[in-house]
Amino acid sequence: xxxxxxxxxxxxxxxxxxxxxxxxxxxxxxxxxxxxxxxxxxxxxxxxxxxxxxxxxxxxxxxxxxxxxxxxxxxxxxxxxxxxxxxxxxxxxxxxxxxxxxxxxxxxxxxxxxxxxxxxxxxxxxxxxxxxxxxxxxxxxxxxxxxxxxxxxxxxxxx
Numbered sequence: 001x002x003x004x005x006x007x008x009x010x011x012x013x014x015x016x017x018x019x020x021x022x023x024x025x026x027x028x029x030x031x032x033x034x035x036x037x038x039x040x041x042x043x044x045x046x047x048x049x050x051x052x053x054x055x056x057x058x059x060x061x062x063x064x065x066x067x068x069x070x071x072x073x074x075x076x077x078x079x080x081x082x083x084x085x086x087x088x089x090x091x092x093x094x095x096x097x098x099x100x101x102x103x104x105x106x107x108x109x110x111x112x113x114x115x116x117x118x119x120x121x122x123x124x125x126x127x128x129x130x131x132x133x134x135x136x137x138x139x140x141x142x143x144x145x146x147x148x149x150x151x152x153x154x155x156x157x158x159x
Contacts, residue, residue, distance in 0.1 A: 013087045016100035023104025027139040028111065034128030034138075048132060055136045056116075056124035073113040073121030076106040094154040101147035108140030 034054050037043070042053035059066035083099045083106075091099070109125045117123030127136040 010088075012091055012093075012096045016087050016096050016103065019097060019100025020104035020107065023101060023140065023143045024108050024111070027104070027108030027143070030139050031108075031112065031126040031128065035126055038128060042130070050132075051130040052128055053130050053136065055127040055130075057127045057136070058124045069113055069117065069123065070119075070121040073110055076110040076113070079106050080110075092154065094150050098147040098150040098154070101143040101150070105140040105143035105147070108138070108143070 034052065038052055038054040042051045044051045058069055059072070065072065080103050083102050087096070087099055110121075112125040113121045113123045115123060116126075125138065125140075127138045127141070129138065129142075130136045
């Protein structure tokens with residue numbers, strides 16, 4: 001008996017989109033938590049190493065390209081479209097996972113850019129993990145960083 005998928009998605013696409021949805025959900029929940037818990041002041045967990053703090057970032061990951069929100073928002077839309085389109089072709093499992101993390105991370109920060117600014121795509125992104133010496137970041141940034149690491153390791157294994 002054949003199973004027909006009503007959505008038309010192939011298993012790798014579905015896997016990547018479920019990973020992306022998980023990243024977006026985790027990112028939204030943790031950002032809202034950080035906004036409510038650390039807006040009045042940070043929580044130091046390991047002095048000089050790990051502090052949880054509420055930061056509004058008008059730039060890119062790790063506070064780069066400050067005030068380039070509209071450009072970064074547009075870049076996120078393009079990245080999601082390109083990575084999503086690339087999932088229509090067969091991909092190794094590690095790429096499917098990495099692409100899901102990239103889509104989720106891009107969408108997580110894009111939601112802040114859309115929802116937290118006076119105009120379209122100019123909102124500030126909430127960052128909340130301050131792990132010295134790395135600039136403050138969030139779960140979406142972490143997902144993208146992990147995805148790049150997976151892709152690099154995967155490319156070494158294929159070489």
